[in-house]
Amino acid sequence: MSRKYTSNIDGGQTSVVTCLPMNPVTHLFLSWTIADPCNMPLKEKKLITWAGVVADLDGLTMVADFANRALLNTESEYYFRFHHVLTHGLPAAIVFAIAAAAFATNRLKVAMLALLTFHLHLVCDLIGSRGPDPGDIWPIAYLQPLSSLMTFRWSHQWELNAWPNILLTIVLMAIIFRQAFVNGYSPVCFFSKSADDAFVRTLRSRFE
Numbered sequence: 735m736s737r738k739y740t741s742n743i744d745g746g747q748t749s750v751v752t753c754l755p756m757n758p759v760t761h762l763f764l765s766w767t768i769a770d771p772c773n774m775p776l777k778e779k780k781l782i783t784w785a786g787v788v789a790d791l792d793g794l795t796m797v798a799d800f801a802n803r804a805l806l807n808t809e810s811e812y813y814f815r816f817h818h819v820l821t822h823g824l825p826a827a828i829v830f831a832i833a834a835a836a837f838a839t840n841r842l843k844v845a846m847l848a849l850l851t852f853h854l855h856l857v858c859d860l861i862g863s864r865g866p867d868p869g870d871i872w873p874i875a876y877l878q879p880l881s882s883l884m885t886f887r888w889s890h891q892w893e894l895n896a897w898p899n900i901l902l903t904i905v906l907m908a909i910i911f912r913q914a915f916v917n918g919y920s921p922v923c924f925f926s927k928s929a930d931d932a933f934v935r936t937l938r939s940r941f942e
């Protein structure tokens with residue numbers, strides 16, 4: 735999708751952005767490479783990994799925009815008003831860390847690592863989610879949705895589909911493939927145990 739909208743995501747400043755919903759996968763890969771080496775149950779590794787992805791829940795506001803367009807034939811801008819606003823700040827980080835800890839045995843460790851992967855997500859968005867026009871910089875409003883104070887932007891932010899993001903994704907995939915080969919499971923287990931087993935079998939038969 736490359737439709738342009740007017741955004742008001744940082745307390746009044748208007749910018750034009752384009753929706754390129756690609757990088758939740760990169761966030762998942764990065765969080766998994768943090769969580770997987772930790773000495774803890776797989777369930778807790780999953781919690782830590784999800785904590786590095788769930789910031790993008792506010793991107794689901796695009797569903798409301800699609801529905802408005804498809805069903806009511808009207809344009810709305812919920813995605814560009816609320817993505818990077820509702821769940822891309824410290825309040826959401828605390829909520830998600832507490833939620834992750836609630837489902838864990840090693841609660842403090844899981845909460846701390848969940849905060850780490852969540853903040854890595856913010857850093858990645860801050861440095862590499864621009865696009866596509868030169869002025870389309872996405873800020874991180876660290877205290878939103880409670881306050882527009884502490885809104886950060888990086889003038890050198892690169893595009894979402896720029897080579898550093900692609901390179902990072904490739905490197906993370908290489909790490910994940912190696913971990914899957916050695917450990918016998920991969921992030922595919924998030925979605926299907928049988929699919930993950932098949933993936934690991936294929937990987938081992940190819941490289942063993």
Ligand SMILES: [Zn+2]
Pocket residue numbers: 789790822855859
């Ligand atoms: Zn994000």
